Amino acid sequence: ICEKNGGAALGASAVIVDSGTQFSDWHQQDVAKETNQRFMGDVSKANGWQQFNAEFSAFIDDLGSLSKYVTTIIICHAKEKMDLSKGDWAGLNLPPQMALKMGRTANWVLYQSKRSYAAGEKDKADEYVRISEPDANGARKAVEVVIHTETNGLWLAAANARNLKAEEPANMALILKKEGLL
Numbered sequence: 001i002c003e004k005n006g007g008a009a010l011g012a013s014a015v016i017v018d019s020g021t022q023f024s025d026w027h028q029q030d031v032a033k034e035t036n037q038r039f040m041g042d043v044s045k046a047n048g049w050q051q052f053n054a055e056f057s058a059f060i061d062d063l064g065s066l067s068k069y070v071t072t073i074i075i076c077h078a079k080e081k082m083d084l085s086k087g088d089w090a091g092l093n094l095p096p097q098m099a100l101k102m103g104r105t106a107n108w109v110l111y112q113s114k115r116s117y118a119a120g121e122k123d124k125a126d127e128y129v130r131i132s133e134p135d136a137n138g139a140r141k142a143v144e145v146v147i148h149t150e151t152n153g154l155w156l157a158a159a160n161a162r163n164l165k166a167e168e169p170a171n172m173a174l175i176l177k178k179e180g181l182l
Contacts, residue, residue, distance in 0.1 A: 002068070014072070015073070016074075016075070017075065019076060024098065027055065028052055031055070035051070064105050071176060076093060103158075110147050116143050149165070
């Protein structure tokens, strides 16, 4: 549609896939069924990984093509612990080859951190922190959510952005507006 008629023909200024990790899981299940397996790799020959990699790779390519016309976002989950031997983008919760392709194809790879703690009297809510109402015991819970635009420790991030700080509030609409993408 976009290649023939431009991005406006899509009827949306953005396409958001939430989540690429879930789509990957579902597609692995579909390929396993197509290849008569309980799960991917259940059998040693014709185990479906080549088919999955080809089809999921084409999906990533399609999103890259779509991004020429509209803002395109795919959200992937991150692994709590990653195996650095599986490549630079091993923190993405995708098969290693697809994590690498996603990291290389994307203009931005951001990650989000979330931290919960008991809120003290002096703690205040802001654009990063939400504080709950007191519970029956008078205790309040604080939740800090941050989107990272730069690598921090083992978690890789990359954003070819001009107007973003290293840490941004967890508000994608605000982030996209800051960059002039919405």
